[in-house]
Amino acid sequence: MTIKLYGAALSPFVRKTRVVLALKGVDYEAVHIDPNNPPEGYEKISPMKRIPALEVDGQYLADSAAICAYLEKVYPEPALYPSDPLELGRVIWFQRYVDYDLAMRCTFAVFRNRVVMRLIGKECDEEKVQHTLANTIPPLFAYLDKELEGREFLVGDSMTVADISLASQLVNFKHGGEAIDPAKYPNLAAHTERMHALEPFAKTIEKESGFIQKIMG
Structure with missing residues (x-):
């Protein structure tokens, strides 16, 4: 194959x-x-x-x-989707929530303006970034923080594609110069730290951060 x-x-x-x-x-x-x-x-x-x-x-x-x-x-191992029907539905929901709703703010508003626009020689719309940070991101983070209360993962007792999707979007948030405030969103901040410490994420973040620093100076 x-x-x-x-x-x-x-x-x-x-x-x-x-x-x-x-x-x-x-x-x-x-x-x-x-x-x-x-x-x-x-x-x-x-x-x-x-x-x-x-x-x-x-x-x-x-x-x-x-x-x-x-x-x-x-490639069913390790399993990244639960076998329980309701939990499977929740994983699909969270992936959709992250890939559409969260991505529009963390990646397409913050990261795109702060990083991509500069990479292609255009101006950052910092007003849009600040509006997003102050108004549209907080309720999304608050929802995720509540869902992670007392939990290590978004769904079930093991990592799923929902956790991976969320952590991946928050890498772009980090590349855009932002971080999860642990005082406001302790559960989301802890989840992000755990996920980004995993080898596949840690290696990727290090490599990408070096590239961005080199290109943007």
Whole structure:
């Protein structure tokens, strides 16, 4: 089985997929795709030209949620989705919440303005960043903090793709110069610290942080 993962290093969705691949011990070839300038014909791999996309023996899957679900079926150990139906539904819910609602704030508002815009030679909209930090992120963090109260993981007693999705978005929040306030969100801050200390995340964060510092000075 030949596996290729199409994506870019700083994408939280690509990072999530890479962490899942690493935890499952799957070898793959990484193919760089600039989401702002995808190569001609990339829509045949990813219909919306988004990242990540996965190629397996000439067949393609787009979207990190679809890819992670596929990987769980083909490589069931370690299990990153629960067998209990209700818990499975909650994992799918949290992944959706993080990939859409949280991503719009942490990645597309904070990280994109503070990092991506500078990388492509454009101005950071700091007013938008500050509005997001003050108004739209706090209720999302508060909900996650409450859900993590007295728990090590978002769902069940072991790590799932929900935890990986959340931690991946919060890497971008960190790259954007922000951190979870442990005084306001102690459970979310502790969860993030635990997840980012895992080897696949720790290695990725170190490498990405070095790249950002080198490029941005």
